[in-house]
Amino acid sequence: xxxxxxxxxxxxxxxxxSILTGVDLADFKFLLSTLDLSRGNLSSHIDKLxxxxxxxxxxxxxxxIPHTDYRITDGGRxxxxxxxxxxxQIRAACTEADVTPQP
Amino acid sequence: MxxxxxxxxxxxxxxxxQISKWARAYAQNRSLGxxxxxxxxxxxxxxxxxxxxxAGVAYRSGNMLLFWASIAVLVPAVGAIIYLSVPAWGGKFQxxxxxxxxxxxxxxxxxxxxxxxxxxxxxLAGCFGVCIAAxxxxxxxxxxxxxxxxxxxxxxxxxxxxxxxxxxxxxAGYAALLWPALYAAHAVLIVSGAPIFFTGAWEGxxxxxxxxxxxxxxxxxxxxxxRIALGQLKRLARTDVTGPDKPEQVSGQ
Numbered sequence: 001x002x003x004x005x006x007x008x009x010x011x012x013x014x015x016x017x018s019i020l021t022g023v024d025l026a027d028f029k030f031l032l033s034t035l036d037l038s039r040g041n042l043s044s045h046i047d048k049l050x051x052x053x054x055x056x057x058x059x060x061x062x063x064x065i066p067h068t069d070y071r072i073t074d075g076g077r078x079x080x081x082x083x084x085x086x087x088x089q090i091r092a093a094c095t096e097a098d099v100t101p102q103p
Numbered sequence: 104m105x106x107x108x109x110x111x112x113x114x115x116x117x118x119x120x121q122i123s124k125w126a127r128a129y130a131q132n133r134s135l136g137x138x139x140x141x142x143x144x145x146x147x148x149x150x151x152x153x154x155x156x157x158a159g160v161a162y163r164s165g166n167m168l169l170f171w172a173s174i175a176v177l178v179p180a181v182g183a184i185i186y187l188s189v190p191a192w193g194g195k196f197q198x199x200x201x202x203x204x205x206x207x208x209x210x211x212x213x214x215x216x217x218x219x220x221x222x223x224x225x226x227l228a229g230c231f232g233v234c235i236a237a238x239x240x241x242x243x244x245x246x247x248x249x250x251x252x253x254x255x256x257x258x259x260x261x262x263x264x265x266x267x268x269x270x271x272x273x274x275a276g277y278a279a280l281l282w283p284a285l286y287a288a289h290a291v292l293i294v295s296g297a298p299i300f301f302t303g304a305w306e307g308x309x310x311x312x313x314x315x316x317x318x319x320x321x322x323x324x325x326x327x328x329x330r331i332a333l334g335q336l337k338r339l340a341r342t343d344v345t346g347p348d349k350p351e352q353v354s355g356q
Contacts (some may be wrong), residue, residue: 015340017121022126023211030209036341062202069210091305 004090007052008083012037014044017054020072025058028068046070054079063100122339129332130211131276134325136201138139141318143187143313152307155239181232188228188263191221194271208333213274220270227266234259249306256265256310257290278325285317 010070015035019026032042049055054076058069072080154173161169187193202210238255241247247255264283268275293300301308 014119015122018122019126019336019340022123023130024279025211026126027210030211033207033209040218047280067210070146 004054005083007054008050008079010045010048011074012041013049014083016045016049016070017072017076020055021077021080026071027068027072031070049076052076053080054063118339122336125332125336125339126211127273128276129329129336130213131213131273132278132325132332133205134276134278134322134329135204136197137279137322137325138185138194138319139200139204140197141315141322146183147180147187148311148315149186150176151184152311154180156307159243160259181235184235185228185232188231188267189224194224194274206274213343214258215342224267224270225268227263229265231259249309251304252299252306252309253300253313254290254294256314257287260310260314261287264289272350276325276328278321278328281321282317282325285320286313289313289317 008017010046012035016031019031019034028046031037031046032039035042037045046055046057050057054073056071056073058071060067060069154177158170158173158177161167161173187196198212219269238259241255261283263287265280267280268283271279289299300306301312
C-alpha cells in the first residue's frame with residue numbers, strides 16, 4: 001500500500017503548502033487571515049511543516065515590528081508532488097478493485 | 104449508503120491546485136500600488152511637460168532666468184522618472200507601497216527579479232529615457248502636430264511597458280498588459296482619424312492622460328481581480344478546516 005505523508009495529509013497543512021506553492025513567500029498575517037485560524041493553531045502547523053523541512057521561516061523586522069515570512073522549500077515541493085502521486089495511486093487502486101458499495 | 108470517512112476517498116480540500124492558482128492570481132494582481140504609482144508619475148510628467156514648454160518659450164524670448172529655472176525643475180523630474188522606471192529601484196519602491204496599501208491582508212509576494220533581469224531593466228530604462236529625450240527634441244525641431252504626439256510616444260512606451268512586464272514576471276499578472284494594449288489601441292485610433300486628442304493649450308496632455316489613465320485603469324482592473332481571487336482563495340482555504348478532521352485530532356505525529 002502506498003504511504004501517505006501524514007504531515008501533508010492534515011488538511012490545514014495541505015492548504016498552507018498549496019498556498020505557498022502558488023507564491024514565493026507569504027507572511028504570518030496573510031496565512032492567518034486567509035485560513036481563518038487562531039494564531040496558536042497556525043503556529044503549531046507551521047512548526048510541524050518547518051520541522052519536516054517543508055517550509056522555510058524567515059524572521060525579520062518591518063521597522064520595529066517583528067515580521068515572519070514563510071516559503072516552501074524544494075523538499076516541500078517534492079513532498080507535495082509525491083503526496084499527490086500517492087493519492088493518485090490510491091485512487092487508481094480503488095478504481096481497479098471497484099470498491100463501490102453494493103446495494 | 105456508506106459514507107463514513109474511513110471508506111470514502113482520502114480527506115482533501117476541494118481541489119487544492121485551485122488554492123495555488125488563486126493565491127498566485129491574488130499575489131500578481133495586488134495592483135493598487137500601480138494606481139498610486141501612476142499618480143506620482145502624473146505629477147512627475149507635469150513637472151517635465153510644464154517646464155519643457157516654459158523653457159522653450161523662455162529660450163525663444165531670451166528670458167534666461169525663466170529658462171534656467173525651468174531646467175532646474177526639469178532635470179530632477181527626469182531623474183525621478185528614470186529612477187522609478189528602473190525595475191530594481193522602482194520595483195522596490197512599489198513593493199513598499201503595496202505592502203502599506205495591503206497591510207491589513209498581510210504580505211504575499213514573489214522574489215525580486217534576478218540580477219540579469221535587473222541589468223536588462225537598467226538598459227530598458229536607459230533606452231526609455233533616450234526615447235523621451237529624442238521625442239522632445241523632435242517636437243522642438245520639427246514642430247510635430249499635437250495629434251501625433253501620442254502615436255509617436257506609443258512607438259517606445261508600448262515596447263517599454265511590455266518589456267517591463269517581461270522583466271517583472273511573475274510579479275505582474277496579465278492584467279498589467281492591459282496598459283500597453285490600451286495605449287497602443289489609443290494610438291491606432293488617433294492614426295485612423297478618431298478625434299481623441301487635445302489641441303491648443305491642452306496639447307501637452309496628449310501623452311500624459313492616456314499613459315496615466317490607462318495605467319490607473321489597468322491597476323484598478325488588477326485590484327478588482329485581486330478581490331475576486333482573494334474571495335475564491337478564502338472560500339477554498341477555509342472549507343472543511345473545522346470539519347471532522349480538524350487539526351488537533353489528526354496532527355499528532
